Amino acid sequence: MSRHLLRFVRRFSSVQSGRVSANGLNFFYEQAGQGENAVLCLPGALGTTRTDFDAQLKSTILTSNYSVIAVDPRGYGQSRPPSRTFDTDFLYRDAEDVFTVMCALGFSQFSVLGWSDGANSAVIMAANEPEAVKKLVIWGGNAFITEDDMKLYEATKNVDLWSKRHREAMEAVYGFDEFRDLWAKWNIAVEAIFAQGGNLYKEKVGKVKCPTFLLHGAKDPMVPRLHADYLRENLKCPLQYHEFPDGKHNIHLRYADDFNQMVVDFLSD
Secondary structure, eight states: OOOOOOEEEEEETTEEEEEEEETTEEEEEEEEOOOSSEEEEEOOTTOOHHHHSHHHHTOHHHHTTSEEEEEOOTTSTTSOSSOOOOOTTHHHHHHHHHHHHHHHTTOSSEEEEEETHHHHHHHHHHHHOTTTEEEEEEESOOSBOOHHHHHHHHTTSOGGGSOHHHHHHHHHHHOHHHHHHHHHHHHHHHHHHHHTTSBSSHHHHTTOOSOEEEEEETTOSSSOHHHHHHHHHHOOSOEEEEEETTOOSOHHHHTHHHHHHHHHHHHHO
16 A cells, blocks of 8 residues: 555645555545545546536535545546556556555545446446445446447547537646547547457456445436446346436536435435
């Protein structure tokens, strides 16, 4: 375990920003609330604490009950350098990194909220570290990649076709060129995983022991319903499920108040 090298560098509202050394790297994180129980937030592909979890870090209902911690994974956001690389095991690497970050911050047990790629790493972490992960909340994740998924990813390759709001948010973090380079590398990685059979972490799903809350947006354009169905059928832990009928991929942002209340209800049960 890395020695804790905590240094707060910025404050806005009730959110504190800091850096911590873990696995030989310097990770950026943000923390809100002072609750005894910690909740870790894992972002999606290219995501950061601020692009993906602003609505949770600034949620009164969450932060009045929990210490909410969001981390920029290695090579994302302000956890640079190093530059991000995408080996075919990058979801496992992120799970190990962020678990080590939480240990370095002094949290031996915590719950995890994971979105998209972050949901995938969250499942891996819960399976690998059952003594540490108390509860799991996941949405927008997938344990494998199908041919239809690859068609969906293909349609996102040209970032100039993304919504202006989403594209400009990524460009604000990475700059024009690095954003496009990172997204191209992410696509190359998932293509390589698909070529190897498409399995991301199916062998880990049944090993999750902690109570889990699975959420899904019925109109998610990136993650079809079959992925939520697979997780529902193969998670062997105590499981709750909620579907937002008009929800897309970012249900935690689009329906932030309802989402945060559901999470608190689940975590406090």
